[in-house]
Amino acid sequence: MVAVAILAAGRGTRMKSDLPKVLHELGGRTLVQRVLESCVPLHPCRRLVIVGYGADLVRNSLQQTDAITNGNNHQPTLEFVEQKQQLGTGHAIQQLLPTLKDFTGDLLVLNGDVPLLRPDTLEQLINIHKEHGNAATLLAAHLPKPTGYGRVFCDSQNLVKQIVEDRDCTDAQRKNHRINAGVYCFHWPKLAEILPQLKADNDQQEYYLTDTVHLLDQVMAVDVDDYREILGINSRQHLANAYHVLQDWVKTNWMAAGVTMIDPDSITIDDTVQLEPDVILEPQTHLRGNTIIQTGSRIGPGSLIENSQIGKNVxxxxxxxSDSLIADETRIGPYAHLRGHANVGQGCRIGNFVELKNTQVGTSTNIAHLSYLGDATLGDKVNIGAGTITANYDGVKKHRTTIGDRTKTGSNSVLVAPLTLGTDVTVAAGSIVTDDVPDDSLVIARERQVIKPGWRLQSE
Structure with a gap:
């Protein structure tokens, strides 16, 4: 039985922002949201978030995202505990004493600003903690440059003997590169017993959770395989560094799974994106949110795909x-914009400077260039001439345009919604169509051309 507590009370002054640090985003999700998601495979019995600065903002943000993401995960309801004064990590965990007074399991303590921890790492920490019956088990890492971090000293069995802050280390102790990651698994009854004994006799006058190590019997360290998992976020530079790490992991995994990236350094991919083998990503391609791209598709160069499903060989x-569906064998671009739940059928061409908004397009339909189709439904084998526009907004409401199979619009046509064009309709170039058109018809809706010979302004 494991409960999870996430420390999310700090402001993060080095972020230079009024937004609480844990609400800054990394790859489309807040830092604290990422920490919560890393706990899903652990199936915790309770989830507690300790809030302080911007408590209402943190609470509202997590409640909203948790309602969206937790539908299929069956996680326990989030509990929020307020730390009104930020007096250190030990003080934060002391706030749990009333909330967990009857709890007898283990408590996993995580930091809301350490967003790269992997579920496998947390599972390993918990398993080792349980197997050895430890009072506490802490996560450690070997840093190439550990300056500024407290050093962890262990015996041959990885039992912690001492944690020494960097400023207090001797020259010999500084050669030890094993640092405390600030992630713990405690046997809660033992921790609860000694929490009131913590003292704030240090330069910061804060209560440190690390001090519990010296008050508990059998504390063990577990080394993380990749030290980058425990990197914390304290500045915008740290945020950028973490994004670089995240991208390195994501792109390495997808290339190993059969995805080709022509220039990986210029490509970004959210870790929520799903790709199939033989997808090709050209330079300057950016994939966001819940995007799925199927095999054989070639994306880019210079493309942004967000929360969309892309079929095969597109x-x-x-x-x-964004927020759209594209079926197999369809060509998009260059310089097209699909948004607002556009749905494009198989074998279509959506060409240069075409915008689709909330529009459904049937199979083998061509919209080759210079058109805007908003709130429209197109059938199969429709051909939209250059410069065709659906006038879908009357100043108050949006209206829909329906275009039947095999219908063709001439260049510079304006279709004023609400409007229905039947099947096999031809719209003459330059027409402004305001009335429904029946099947198998030619519609010409323009003024007759007038020519006046010898017309020019007379000079005075």
């Missing part, structure tokens, strides 16, 4: 696609 060049 080509997208220099385009933006």
């Amino acid at each position: 080509t997208i060049q220099f385009s933006v696609v």
Whole structure:
């Protein structure tokens, strides 16, 4: 039985922001949200978030995202505990004493500003803690440059003998590169017994959770395989560094799974994206949110895909696609914009400078260039001429345009919604169509051309 407590009370003054540090985003999700998601595979019996600065903002943010992401995870309801004064990590955990007074299991303590910890690492920490019956088990890491971090000294069995702050280390002790990651698994009844004994007799006048190590019997250290997992966020530079690490992991994994990246350094991929083998990502391609791209598709160069599903053998060049569906064998771009739940069928062409908004497009339909189709439904084998526009907004409401199979619009046509064009309709170039058109018809909706010979302004 494991409960999880996340420390999320600090402001993060080095972020130079009024936003609580844990609400800054990394790869599309807040830092603290990432920490919570890393705990999902652990199936904790309780989830506690210790809040302080911006408590309402943190609480509201997590409640909103948890309601969205927790539907299929069956996690316990989030509990929020307020630390009104930020007097250190030990003081934060002291605030749990009333809340966990009857709890007899283990408590996993995480930091809301350490967003790269992997579930496998946390599972290993908990398993070792239980196997050895430790009073506490802490996560440690071997840093190449450990300056500024407290050093962890262990015996041959990895039992912790001493934690020495960097400023207090001797020259010999500084050669030890094993540092305390600030992640712990405690046997809660033993921790609860000694928490009131913590003292703030240090330069910061704070209560440190590390001091519990010296008050508990059998504390063990577990070394993380990749020290980058425990990197904390205290500045914008740290945030950028963490994003670089996250991208390195994501892109390495996808390339190992059969995805080709022409220039990985210029590509960014959220870790929520799903890719199939034989997808090709061109330079300057950016994949965001809950995007799925199927095999054989070629994305980019210079494209942004967000919260969209891309079928097989699709080509997208220099385009933006958000919240949309694109079926197999379709070509998008260059310089197209699909948004607002556009749904494009199989074998279509959506060409340069075309915008689709909340529009459904049937199979084998071409919208080759210079068009805006908003709130429209197109059938199969439709051909949209250059410069065709759906006038979907009357100043108060949006209205829908329906275009039947095999219908063709001429260049510079304006379709004023609400409007229905039947099947096999031809719209003459330059028409402004305001009334429904029946099947198998030619519609010409423009003024007759007038020519006046010898017309020019007379000079005075």
